[in-house]
Amino acid sequence: MGTDTNDSQPLADVTVLELGNIVAGPFASVMLADLGAEVVKVERPGSGDVLRSAGEAGPPMFDALNRNKRSIELDLKSDAGREAFLDLADRADVVVENLGPGVADRLGIGYDELSERNSELVYLSIKGFLDGPYGDRAGMDVVAEAMSGLMSMTGEPGRKPVRVGTSIADMGAAMYGVMGVLVALRERERTGEGRRVDGPLFEAVASWMGYWITYADRYGRDHPSLGASHPTWALYDVFRVGDQDDWLFLGVTTERHWPALCRAIDREDLLADERFDTSQSRLDHKAELTETVAEELRDRDRESVLAALLAEDVPAAPVNDPSDLVDDDHLDAVDLLAEFDSAEDGQSLQTVMTPVHGDGIAPAQRLDPPELGEHTEEILRTAGLDDDAIAALRNRGAFGSE
Incomplete structure (x- = not known):
């Protein structure tokens, strides 16, 4: 599905299709991309990822989370767009999606549909909750922070609860999801079969609150919010x-x-x-x-x-403020600062890459964040379509209305 890989990186032979929006899905796939995976970001024609146009904060969030990816526009509600996606999924190792509950199945691109065509596929589904009493609820970062107890423990005692200053639940779900992807890829080597894995927001943060849950169970009461202190030390x-x-x-x-x-x-x-x-x-x-x-x-x-x-x-x-980490000497010395040109206006910017390091293991910045649909034809040609086939998809509305 592409040639922009780094053969020295551990995931250079892994291809990923991302149906990601805002933070959770994009964060999962950028971790894989930083370690060499080829990631194709599938976006809605004309608008793309919500972050592309989400006020002042949206574009820099988009850039930070969508480096090292290529973008294709596909209208998954059209027959032609769905067919093109299925062709790409047939050649992929991993699909990452954080669509709303049931949306992928309604579009005909859920795990059951894709795995029938590609039995080796690993399919990461990131949702607010695992399948249980809360499973049908819409999930978002602050919902998980609130329900997990994290919000009540954050902030100063006696004041209203506050959210963490980054999308911690989205990112936690993505991290557990990527852990599941790597486990599934390892299992695939043994069995030859892919599988579906989950990345849940609520359960991710609940696991991090584990020792406070145990505290409450032991003493029959909750510990007050902490501010920046800790109850163990004066x-x-x-x-x-x-x-x-x-x-x-x-x-x-x-x-x-x-x-x-x-x-x-x-x-x-x-x-x-x-x-x-x-x-x-x-x-x-x-x-x-x-x-x-x-x-x-x-x-x-x-x-x-x-x-x-x-x-x-x-x-x-x-x-520190976030601005103090721009050009941070330590992050620069350990090669974790990624420099790239913004998808919005080409401005040269920086962010921090995935900090997975070891002997022969390191992240790398390879591709600038993509413009919407920047690589549509390139991706389809790499998948084996010629100009006539691409033109036919266009005429059938695969890339949205002109």
Whole structure:
């Protein structure tokens, strides 16, 4: 289905058809693409992925999630468009879709239909819920965050619940889905048969909330929302340092960290304070300790405090904005910054690639995000169609109305 592969990458011999929209499906397939898979993004004629035109945030989200892919326009509600899709699916290793519940089956492109034609196909279906009491509900990121308990644990105690600052449920479902795809591809080597795998939003986030679910089961009550703190350790929070918008995280999680912190902030006198003598006593006097350290740091320079903490091996980090990661030295040094030209206007941009690394395993940026339908004819020719066959599909409405 294409020639833009990197033969040195582990998934270079895998072809993927993506019926993805917004975050979950595209994130799953971009992970596969970063590791060498050839991904063909199937988009609705004339409009494509919703993110292409979703206000200010849409285009950069589209670019970040749809690098390393090619785009084909197909009207899957037309007979010709569906036939073209089925021909491509016959040659694919993986299909990724995050359409609404039942939509793929109604279009005649669900797993049962495709697997009858291509028994080796691995089919990833990303939905809000697995098939159960909630299975027919429409799923979206914030629904999963709310229902899983994540939202209630996020934010400051006593204030309204808030969502995480990225599409964490969509991405979690995609990650579990890709794990399932890789397992299914491995199983295919043994059995010769593909299979369907699921990527559920709600269950993905519920699994991450596992220890808080166990906590509630043990004590018969929920833990309050955490802000940036943690109930296990007394000094584990973010502190304003210097300027109004400069924040620093630091964590004292071992007995070694406490004297190291006191040395770093020139307050070794605190070591003689019995309230802070042990991990338990610090936890018993958490409010006093947090306020003491907050007062000490408030008028200092963040960079010098951070340097002193890191020199003493105290866990600490600046609270960065996303803009701080543009041209980040570390991400650049480990070859995880992808540079590409935007599909919207050709502007040169950056994002972070899939961080799967190991001996002979690394992501790579190969293709710019595609313009809508940019590779339609190229993809069909690679699938064996000549100009006359492509023209016939066009005349039958496979690519939408002119």
